[in-house]
Amino acid sequence: MPGDRPTLPPVRLTSEAELARDALSAPLLARAVRLARWAGPGTRVGAGGELVDEQLPAAAEVLGLGGEADELSEGDGEAYASEAWRVAVDTGLVAVADPDEEAHGRSDDEGGTGRVTEGEQLAVVTSGGPGDILALWLDALDVVFADATAPVLDDLAAVIGEDGEVDFESLDWDPEEEAEFLEGVFGNLYLLTVAESGGVAEGPVPLPVLAASMIVPDDMGEPTDDVLEQVSEAMMRLDDQFRLLEPIGLVSYLPVDEALMIEDGEEPADAGGPEGGDRSLSADEEDIARYGMVRLTPLGLYGIRARMLEAGVDAPAVGDLADKDAHALLDGVAGFPELSARAETEQWLARRAPADAARDLLAAARGTDPGAPLRRLHCQQALSLVGAEAEPAVREVLDDAELGGLARVWLAELGAADVPPPPESMIFWLAIDTIAAQLDAEGEPDELRELVEGLVGQHSGFFEAAWRVDHPATAEVLEAMGRLHRDRTASKDARKAAFKARSRAGS
Secondary structure, eight states, rough: OOSOOOOOOOOOOOHHHHHHHHHHHHHHHHHHHHHHHHOTTTTOOTTTTTTGGHHHHHHHHTTTTTTOOTTTTTTTTHHHHHHHHHHHTTTEEEEEOOOGGOOOOOOGGGGGSSSSEEEETTHHHOOHHHHHHHHHHHHHHHHHHHHHHHOOOOOOGGGOOOTSSSSSSTOOOOOHHHHHHHHHHHHHHHHHHHHTTTTTTTTTTEEHHEEEHHHSOOOOOSSSSHHHHHHHHHHHHHHHHHHHHHHGGGGGOOOOOGTTTTTTOOOOOOOOOTTTOOOOOOOHHHHTTTTEEEEOOOOHHHHHHHHHHHOOOOBBTTTTTTTHHHHHHHHHGGGGGGHHHHHHHHHHHTTTHHHHHHHHHHHHHHHHHTTHHHHHHHHHHHHHHHGGGGGGHTTTTOTTTTTHHHHHHHHHHHOSSSOOOHHHHHHHHHHHHHHHHHHHHSSOHHHHHHHHHHHHHSSSTTTHHHTOOTTTTHHHHHHHHHHHOOOHHHHHHHHHHHHHHHHHHHO
């Protein structure tokens, strides 16, 4: 497979309009917006723009998270309000003027510094387009992501230096390393999602599996006790991080059962909260689910892909090729899974007249470069989506040396009448081209072995004719046939034919 193909499968994203609706309904962003609309010049904030303690009960009440909220433990409502306020400030939903720029007429008993006004980004919520809203959500995601990678301060006083600043060195905490680890976790979760589900968000991933994907070396058989301990520690850290990231809409998360972590005789804390949704699971899933289950939401797929693109990662999405030419389409879908390739091709065809699309595809399928056989295979598959309207364009290439075999196969599958029989040279050329395409697409799977053995069985003296085929991949294909064919005599004949083909090419 050519090395310039994307390393990640393409993701099938929900429309921007739907993603924007999901973003606005994410609990944390929705709370930040409500607080931004509630705030005003009388809102009391600290020197860092945070709400002062005396202001938090009122903010929690605005969010419906006051002391009467049954599902919350004491203080949780104020904590949620503080978190939402920080998102509102850091995303520009509210603006807090620098206290140094304020007039020094405020008395000490007013409590708090700075002046709160409506932020420029608040208007985006009601008048911005889907792209603007998603940009706002990505800013909010950055805020929460930074919180998720911050150190856990069980004893804040113990790490406060003489200058009043937090002594991070004493925490044995590397912010870059922590952020890189969590980015890697989401990279693995993204890959698991798009690779196993055709590019869309589906079932959840068990937390132990995700943690192990970051800790256990690929070549390790049975993990050592030390490695298992590292996996367990990573799970606990990820449990905390996913709980923080769920309210912004990035993931759907079923937390680790706290009964697994408490000492005998202790009561487990409530793992729920105001975001709690339907957590029902089948009995078969229950044991695994106790260790945590996480799934990227459609919005989460969008968000992680956006972060990857910003970091320079090639993370394609279905639809990226819709406005490209036919050559770019056929080359691009070469690295896509079947479902994604079909979806991409359907979007490309939807923008073009069927006859014009068919002619463009056939023209792009020509060539003797290494990627040409796979382009022709995807051309044939694309033409099947055009249907009978492609027939006139296909008949135009019946005499073409590179496309004539493809055209006959396609017309036969369509059930068209008057399909001329191919000359023998075209049959063998098409056989070499087809196997070359399959080798490029899939390596050497069992299906390809069946294809090779079927071709050899159908044509007596196959290898004697095949080595003479004027195709750039003839020798490579014959060598692969020698590896794939299970009959020792046929395998030996294939290797001899490959040698002859190389000698002929070199003469």
